[in-house]
Amino acid sequence: MLTWLRNVYAAVVTVAQGLAITIRYWFSTYNKDRKAFTEHFEYPELPVAVSPRYRGFHRFDLTTCIACDQCAKACPVDCIYIGKERVEGAKGFAVTGFTIDYTKCMFCALCVEPCPVDCIFMGGTLDLSSYSRDGAIVDFSRLPVEIAWGRSSLNPTAVAESKVIVEPVHSGPNQ
Ligand code: SF4
Ligand code: SF4
Structure with a gap:
């Protein structure tokens, strides 16, 4: 009772x-x-603040990457595709593509841990809106480093522009 x-x-x-x-x-x-929500946050100039350890879209530094595939192997959903080619007379590879398919990525950060040169991290970007699924497939090797590595500059416009570049902006042989 x-x-x-x-x-x-x-x-x-x-x-x-x-x-x-x-x-x-x-x-x-x-x-x-x-105040209305849109008066507090005027997107995209004044976006909603995220916590410092927020797991958003990746930051990736192509100039440091050694194309070891460790991140791709660690990814549980196989959504990292790395293109590389040997460079005549030099050590290592030239990275010709570093694509992440964000229609599959679940932002688990398991790709970050095994990187031996710390060139991939989860970033603070939270928006990557697009009109097609293709817009969610990002080839970081086609983005300028300051955008791919920038904390909050991986925006839909930059990504869309990266898709119209004919030649990849890839690094030379890894130093
Ligand atoms: S965050 Fe997780 S799912 Fe996304 S690319 Fe990295 S390992 Fe794969
Ligand atoms: S683990 Fe790091 S160095 Fe290796 S391919 Fe991935 S991002 Fe590049």
Whole structure:
């Protein structure tokens, strides 16, 4: 009996707490000084702030990458595609493509850990809107380094522009 009464009490209190939050937000809509969401954040100039450790779209430094494939092997959904070619008379590879398919990526960051040269990280970018699925497939080797490595500059316009470059902006033999 005591347990039953305790359960009834807990249920009533929980529902009352939920309703109190709802009512508080309902009344706040009548506050004349309340700003709309778009007045706080004027996208894209003033985007919503994300936490410093937010896992957004990757940052990738092509000039450091040694095309070792460790990140691609670690990816559980196989969404990293690395193109590389041997360079005559030089050590290592030239990276000819570093594509991440964001229609498959689940932002787990497992590709970041094994990188021996720390050239791939999860970035702070949260938007990559596009009109087709192709827009979500990003070849970082076609982006200028300051955009691919920039913390928040991987934007849809830059990515779209990267798709019309005929020659890849790849690095030479790895130093
Ligand atoms: S974040 Fe995860 S799913 Fe996305 S590319 Fe890296 S390992 Fe693959
Ligand atoms: S693990 Fe690092 S160095 Fe190796 S291919 Fe991936 S990004 Fe490049």
